[in-house]
Amino acid sequence: MDMKRSYYEDIQLLDSGTKKFWFGSLIIILLIIPFLIPGYYLHEVSYISINIIVAIGLNILVGYTGQVSLGHAGFFAIGAYAATLLVKHLPFFPFIFALIIAGLIAAAFGFILGLPSLRLEGPYLAIATLGFGMAIIQILGRFSVFGGRMGLSVPDIGFLNDLLYDSGLFTKTQSRDVNLYYIIMSITIIMALMARNLMKTRIGRAFIAIRDSDIAANSMGINLTKYKTLSFAVSAFYTGLAGGLYAFWMGFINPDSFDFILSILFLAMVVVGGLGSNIGPVLGAIIISFLNLNLQADSISAIPLLGDLLTVITENWMNKGGIASVSIIIFGLILIFIVLFEPLGLFGFWIRIKKYWKTWPF
Amino acid sequence: MIKRVLMFLVMISAGFLFEGCKKGGSEILIGQWGPQTGPAALWGSVARGTDCYFKMINDEGGINGRKLKLLIRDDGYNPARTVTEVKKMVEGDKVFAFVGGVGTAPGMAVKEYLAQNKIPWVGPAAGSTHWAYPPTKYLFSVYPLYCIEAALLIDYAVKTLNLKKIAVFYQNDDYGKVGLYGAEVAMAKHGLKLVEKVSAEITDTDLSSHALKLKNSGAEVVLLWVLPKHGATILGTAAKTGFKTQFMTSSTLSDAELMFTITKGLWKDMIVCRFSELPNSDSPLMKKYREAWKKYAPTEKWSTFFQSGFLFAETLVEGLKRAGSDLTSENFVKAMESIKDLQGTGGKMTFGPNIRQGSNTGFLTKVVSATEEKKLTDWVTSDINIDEVIKKLK
Numbered sequence A: 001m002d003m004k005r006s007y008y009e010d011i012q013l014l015d016s017g018t019k020k021f022w023f024g025s026l027i028i029i030l031l032i033i034p035f036l037i038p039g040y041y042l043h044e045v046s047y048i049s050i051n052i053i054v055a056i057g058l059n060i061l062v063g064y065t066g067q068v069s070l071g072h073a074g075f076f077a078i079g080a081y082a083a084t085l086l087v088k089h090l091p092f093f094p095f096i097f098a099l100i101i102a103g104l105i106a107a108a109f110g111f112i113l114g115l116p117s118l119r120l121e122g123p124y125l126a127i128a129t130l131g132f133g134m135a136i137i138q139i140l141g142r143f144s145v146f147g148g149r150m151g152l153s154v155p156d157i158g159f160l161n162d163l164l165y166d167s168g169l170f171t172k173t174q175s176r177d178v179n180l181y182y183i184i185m186s187i188t189i190i191m192a193l194m195a196r197n198l199m200k201t202r203i204g205r206a207f208i209a210i211r212d213s214d215i216a217a218n219s220m221g222i223n224l225t226k227y228k229t230l231s232f233a234v235s236a237f238y239t240g241l242a243g244g245l246y247a248f249w250m251g252f253i254n255p256d257s258f259d260f261i262l263s264i265l266f267l268a269m270v271v272v273g274g275l276g277s278n279i280g281p282v283l284g285a286i287i288i289s290f291l292n293l294n295l296q297a298d299s300i301s302a303i304p305l306l307g308d309l310l311t312v313i314t315e316n317w318m319n320k321g322g323i324a325s326v327s328i329i330i331f332g333l334i335l336i337f338i339v340l341f342e343p344l345g346l347f348g349f350w351i352r353i354k355k356y357w358k359t360w361p362f
Numbered sequence B: 001m002i003k004r005v006l007m008f009l010v011m012i013s014a015g016f017l018f019e020g021c022k023k024g025g026s027e028i029l030i031g032q033w034g035p036q037t038g039p040a041a042l043w044g045s046v047a048r049g050t051d052c053y054f055k056m057i058n059d060e061g062g063i064n065g066r067k068l069k070l071l072i073r074d075d076g077y078n079p080a081r082t083v084t085e086v087k088k089m090v091e092g093d094k095v096f097a098f099v100g101g102v103g104t105a106p107g108m109a110v111k112e113y114l115a116q117n118k119i120p121w122v123g124p125a126a127g128s129t130h131w132a133y134p135p136t137k138y139l140f141s142v143y144p145l146y147c148i149e150a151a152l153l154i155d156y157a158v159k160t161l162n163l164k165k166i167a168v169f170y171q172n173d174d175y176g177k178v179g180l181y182g183a184e185v186a187m188a189k190h191g192l193k194l195v196e197k198v199s200a201e202i203t204d205t206d207l208s209s210h211a212l213k214l215k216n217s218g219a220e221v222v223l224l225w226v227l228p229k230h231g232a233t234i235l236g237t238a239a240k241t242g243f244k245t246q247f248m249t250s251s252t253l254s255d256a257e258l259m260f261t262i263t264k265g266l267w268k269d270m271i272v273c274r275f276s277e278l279p280n281s282d283s284p285l286m287k288k289y290r291e292a293w294k295k296y297a298p299t300e301k302w303s304t305f306f307q308s309g310f311l312f313a314e315t316l317v318e319g320l321k322r323a324g325s326d327l328t329s330e331n332f333v334k335a336m337e338s339i340k341d342l343q344g345t346g347g348k349m350t351f352g353p354n355i356r357q358g359s360n361t362g363f364l365t366k367v368v369s370a371t372e373e374k375k376l377t378d379w380v381t382s383d384i385n386i387d388e389v390i391k392k393l394k
Helices: A017-036 A039-064 A072-089 A095-114 A122-142 A161-166 A172-198 A202-212 A214-219 A224-250 A260-273 A279-294 A297-301 A306-317 A324-341 A346-359 B002-016 B041-059 B079-092 B104-116 B146-160 B174-189 B208-216 B228-240 B256-262 B284-296 B304-323 B329-337 B386-393
Strands: B027-034 B067-074 B097-099 B166-171 B196-200 B221-225 B246-249 B271-274 B361-367 B373-375
Touching: A017 A039, A017 A172, A039 A072, A039 A172, A039 A202, A039 A224, A039 A260, A039 A279, A039 B079, A072 A095, A072 A122, A072 A224, A072 A260, A095 A122, A095 A224, A122 A260, A161 A172, A172 A224, A172 B104, A202 A214, A202 A224, A214 A224, A224 B079, A260 A279, A260 A324, A260 A346, A279 A324, A279 A346, A279 B079, A297 A306, A297 A324, A306 A324, B027 B041, B027 B079, B041 B067, B041 B284, B041 B304, B067 B079, B079 B104, B097 B304, B146 B166, B146 B174, B146 B221, B146 B246, B146 B271, B146 B361, B146 B386, B166 B174, B166 B208, B174 B221, B174 B386, B196 B208, B208 B228, B221 B228, B228 B256, B256 B361, B284 B304, B304 B329
Parallel strands: B027 B067, B027 B097, B166 B196, B166 B221, B221 B246, B246 B271
Antiparallel strands: B271 B361, B361 B373
């Protein structure tokens, strides 16, 4: 067990040698990944880490502050559109500032959405946020500035592109993927560390106090108005920033990409991953976005025995889509089983694996 | 410590396990994305139609001695998934070209990527102006533009039916607007103006005020440029308010059987513009395709979408044949550009060095019953200036 002897040890970002070692190895692995896997997998890894940012941000709100949100696709969309429009209309503007401004705009909306959370709780708040998410895509779809329903194409962010291409190691397409990967991954790591740090501060502890009992928190002197709206704003900032990255990753955005199903997927990432933990949302984002992209007809039919069985069943008794039509069912089942057998979510698995390795080989 | 280093090494070596990608020698690999799941799954039959068509071509001996192989990937109509699937097909499976591909948003999401990688793409399954205007080297559009369909309907109303008071009911997006502008340009050609244009948002459920506006305009003809749900609703609402007029609509609403059922028969007498032969047409090609359908995909429904899977691939196959045995992207593009007046199951296709919109033709039918349509015209080519429509869109 990690022994803490002083307050300052407790608030350190990486509080033990073990953690420092593993964090270091993780960074090294992430740095060399582009040289090991083909570009299209790298592209997927980038997508997954965008979702990690969202999950971390949503976890601050849902997991730590105890406020539910079904409208995060709205913040995601705001971030994506803000970043796109900034880079598109102000070409001299560095993309990193565009991303930060996109995050801040989303945070401003988060603050506004945080206000009703002072009065609304549980299912009522869920509906209010759901309404917000759905309203945003309607608004985006009706203004020609936002490209209407047909969407906008997003300019490429150069940055390391030419450098990578000139190094001769990558082709043009690959260098775009590698460039995006490094940008997205470094932002993800910074954002993850910031979230971890935030939870060790006065603000983070205020969030947790509100989650456990807002009346008790209030009587201890925590300003509910300030901290609840702050939690919404921080969470929205994370999501907006991720939205901006998504726009650059995707190269094209339209309102329909941000429907409420996306909000539910985001929430599923946090819940499946494990509410109120640091590593949980990361694991949840990884598994859900991975399944979302890869539960394809051919990957299911490639499962031994089960795949053949499902092929026969779907071809005979289900619609013409064949095995593709069970992919979404399997996706749902996986989520149900994780939550059913591991109430702490993937975080529970994580703890057990950690314990096992601590005592290995005994 | 040793344990940790060991773990680290195991993880690194796991990274090397990612491998894949095979390459076929005697086959031509073609890719297509399309929703097989999710809300747009109905359109998934386009890809399965192409698959059926390829099986037929292969049994006839393939193309220049090589067999066609189609990779169908489900994107659930979600552009993020389209991008990753297309990347996998291009960089992993090394497909030679793409055919079809349902949806404007999914297509737009990969358009730039395909162009950069010089991957030919024939027949995006969406009637958008973005494919061929401005023309790009590797992208060949087959699906006629909605403005052409609107113009053909206007011409028919004005010239043949001699009805000059025309209104448009359209969906407030590119699909609806292209139809509207096509109608406006065609009307201007006849020296006329639309008497009314009413727009609806995709989420609107009550269309009574829309119907009232159309009624008050006194329109003798109303063009519907909406999706099936709104098409059915406006007919129902118009009937309730006693508004009788000649309705006309685009190929998007050409599934007469479906429309007849959901409007409870109000769809009768609808004039529809079509861009492919009627499903029960007796043309020799259609007969052949129906036989292929019965042989290779008997459980499938013979629908407009399934049939359009054949149509999009016809042009691709012709291009592949003409490109000969030395198949490269450049040769293929040259071969495609040599196609003149190719008559398949759609309108005549013509491409050229700077022409990427293959067909500007359609024909009109009148709905008689749920299963029967009467042909009103033969294939007609519209003479409206598409650039005018594009200018209005901007």
